[in-house]
Amino acid sequence: MKEFFKSIRLPLIICSMAALLCGIAVGIFMGNMLKSAVEFHIEKTQADEKNTKTHSRIHFILCDHEIEVESNDLTGGGKIEIVGYCPLHYVVRYNGNNLSVYKRNTISLKEEYIMNIEFDAEYVDVKTKEELKRGIAFSSFDEINRYFENLSS
Ligand SMILES: [Zn+2]
Numbered sequence: 001m002k003e004f005f006k007s008i009r010l011p012l013i014i015c016s017m018a019a020l021l022c023g024i025a026v027g028i029f030m031g032n033m034l035k036s037a038v039e040f041h042i043e044k045t046q047a048d049e050k051n052t053k054t055h056s057r058i059h060f061i062l063c064d065h066e067i068e069v070e071s072n073d074l075t076g077g078g079k080i081e082i083v084g085y086c087p088l089h090y091v092v093r094y095n096g097n098n099l100s101v102y103k104r105n106t107i108s109l110k111e112e113y114i115m116n117i118e119f120d121a122e123y124v125d126v127k128t129k130e131e132l133k134r135g136i137a138f139s140s141f142d143e144i145n146r147y148f149e150n151l152s153s
Helices: 002-054 126-134 141-152
Strands: 055-060 065-070 078-082 090-094 099-104 111-117 136-138
Touching (some): 090 141, 126 136
Antiparallel strands (some): 090 099, 090 136, 099 111
16 A cells, blocks of 8 residues: 555656646746847837838828838938929929929939920910919829810810
8 A cells, every 4th residue: 555655656746846847947938938029029119210210201292192212311311391292193384385294203302304295375274274384283194185185175
């Protein structure tokens, strides 16, 4: 009978020791997980800060669009505003002599000349002429064509 207890006690001790070791192992594991989660968070925050330093947000007031560009001498960093249309649009403008299409360059952020459109100012009313002098934004050449087809009809 004594032999029996002895033989059952040893596995019990081994079991409880194993359980204890498991507990320690889990504790260490969880601790490491927590630590790496914290480290990850710090790395991410630093990356975000770096991101805002090298990128600028530009808000174009006339179309209310916003784009993100890499910071340069022009944009500095942070957020700037430009009174005009963003690079997504073709802007048609009449300067009194020529009717031209412009599109904003995504790097220089300046409007660039694309082409002239044949245009006879005599055939359009004063209101349309004024609108064209301010510049009208279109999203495609098709849209521009449709606009002038409607004007001439
Ligand atoms: Zn836009």
